[in-house]
Amino acid sequence: MRKGEETRVRILDVAEAAVLSKGFGGTSIDELIAETGITKSGFFYHFHDKNELAKALLERYIENDNRIYDEIFGRARELMDDPLQSFLLGLKLLSELLADLPNGHPGCLVAVICVHERAFDREIQEINREAALTWRRRFRGMFEEIMAVYEPRVDLDVDQLADMVSTVIEGGIVISKALREPTGLAEQILVFRSFVKMLFKPK
Amino acid sequence: MRKGEETRVRILDVAEAAVLSKGFGGTSIDELIAETGITKSGFFYHFHDKNELAKALLERYIENDNRIYDEIFGRARELMDDPLQSFLLGLKLLSELLADLPNGHPGCLVAVICVHERAFDREIQEINREAALTWRRRFRGMFEEIMAVYEPRVDLDVDQLADMVSTVIEGGIVISKALREPTGLAEQILVFRSFVKMLFKPK
DNA sequence: CCGAAAACTGTACTGCCGGTACAGGAGGGA
C-alpha cells in the first residue's frame, strides 16, 4: 500500500468512529486531524471537502457491510443444503456475531445519512439508496429460493419480506441504542428469525 | 396561551422540521430565528442553549407520539373487544395513517438522538431511553392481554416482542427514507402485522 | 390606568469550525 493510501485509511478509520458516535455535524475536521496526527492541509489533500469524506466513508462502510453478509450467509449456505435452514442459520450466526460486540453495534452509516438527509448531495443519497436496494436483492434472492421449496402460510410480497430484514436490523440498532441495551439488536434478529421459521411449511 | 408560549411553540415547530430533515448539527440557530422572525437575543431568551432546545423538542415530540398511539390503539380497543383483533386493527390504522402522509414519515427524533448519541448530555439520553421503555410497556401490556386469550405458536419473550413493534417502526422509517419509497414504513408495519396474526392461535 | 414583570431588540464581541489559497519541503522512484 502506498503511503498516501495508508494515511487515507487512517483518516477514514478515525472519521468513521467519530461520525457513528456523534453524527456528521458533530464531527469536526480539526478533531479528525488531531487524532490522525496530520495537518489540516494534509486532510484537504486527501478529501477536498467534508462531503467527499462522507462519500468515501459511506462507500467503504457499505462495501464492508456486504462483505460481512457474504461471509455469514455464504458459510450458512455451505453448512446447510436447505435454503430455509441455511437462511435461519445465517440469521443465527449474524445474531451471535452482534451479541459478541461488547458495546453493541457501533451504528449504521446508512441510517446516519438518512437522518441527515438534506445535509448531503444527491450523489450520496443515491449511494445510500443503492445500498438499501442491494440488501433487498440479497434477501429477496434467499426468500425466492426458500419459496421454491416451502409454502408460506401467509401471502407476502417478496420485496417487502426482504426489506423486513433490513428494517429489523436498522430498527434494532436504533432501539438498542435508545434503551442502552447492547444485546437488543441480536435479540430482535432472533425474534424475526422465529417469525420466518413460523412462516414457511414444506410444500 | 401567553405570548411567550406562542413564540416558543413557533420556534419549536420550525426547529422540529429543520432537525428532522437536516439533523441537529445541520440546523443553525441563525436559520431558525430567520424563519421564526425573531432575533437571536429573543431565541436565547426562550432557550439558553441548543441543548435546551433539543430537550424541549424531544419532550414535545415524545408527548405527541404517545398521544397518537393512545388515540389509535384506544379507538381500536373501542371497536374490537378481542385483544388480538384490537391490536391488529391498531396496526392497520397506524399503517393507514402513515400511508396517507404524502412524503412519508418526517422522521423520528428518538432516532436522531440515537445517531448523534455522544453529542447530547446524559439527561437527553435518559429521556430517550424512557421513551423507548414507554413504548415497550405499552406494547407489552397489549401482548400480555393477547396471551391471556391466545396461545403463541412459538415461545417469545414478551419484552422482546413488544420491542419488535418499535424496531419495525424505527427501522421502517430508516429503510423507507433510504429507498425514498414513502409507503415503505406502512408496508413494513403490515408485514409485521401478518407475523403477529400468524403467531397467535386461540387457547 | 399604572407599574411591574415578561418578552423581547440591538449591538458588540469571542472562539470554533469549514474551507480557501498558496508556497514550500521531504522522500522516493525513473
Added chain:
DNA sequence: TCCCTCCTGTACCGGCAGTACAGTTTTCGG
C-alpha cells in the same frame, strides 16, 4: 537529477454557537 506524491506552515475568510448586557416594548394583574 528531476519530477511526482504527500504532505507542512501560515494566513486568511465567513458562518455559527454562545455571551453580555443595556435598552425597549408588550402584556397583564391590581
